[in-house]
Amino acid sequence: MNLPEREAAVRRLLEQTPAPVVPSGLYGEAVRRGRRMKRRWKAVRRLLWLALFCAAVVFAVWAVTARPWVEPPSETTPPLTGW
Template sequence: MHLRDREAAVRRMLERTPPPVPPDLYPEVVRRGSRMLRRRTVVRRLLWLALFAAALAFAIWASFARPWAEPPSTTTPPISGW
């Protein structure tokens, strides 16, 4: 199909009258949309809660493990008796 043929087909489709919409479609769409929004909100809150719990667990682990401190040397014995 060439560009002109496609354009003509689209113009024909746009010139036609749209099909009638069923009257009970709007309440169903609103119900599904509100349910999707609630699910997204719950998922977003759970992800933020998981992120906060991971940050808190990391902070607690870091306060006990102190990964920034240099570990004691095990290759040379401590010097004493000078």
């Protein structure tokens, strides 16, 4: 079955079956749910950005106080020679 035959078969099927009846409140319910989902995703996105910002601040404070780039002081003393 090639493309024009498939299109013709689909058209025949659509012409035979009556159009389904859509409930009257379906559109309003779908819009309400969509808005609610959008608000939730927006809140989740804001929380993730806030968490990322807090992690960056915590890392910066740790780096300033711990100074991991500085070599730690020697634990042992060098040998004393020439006494």
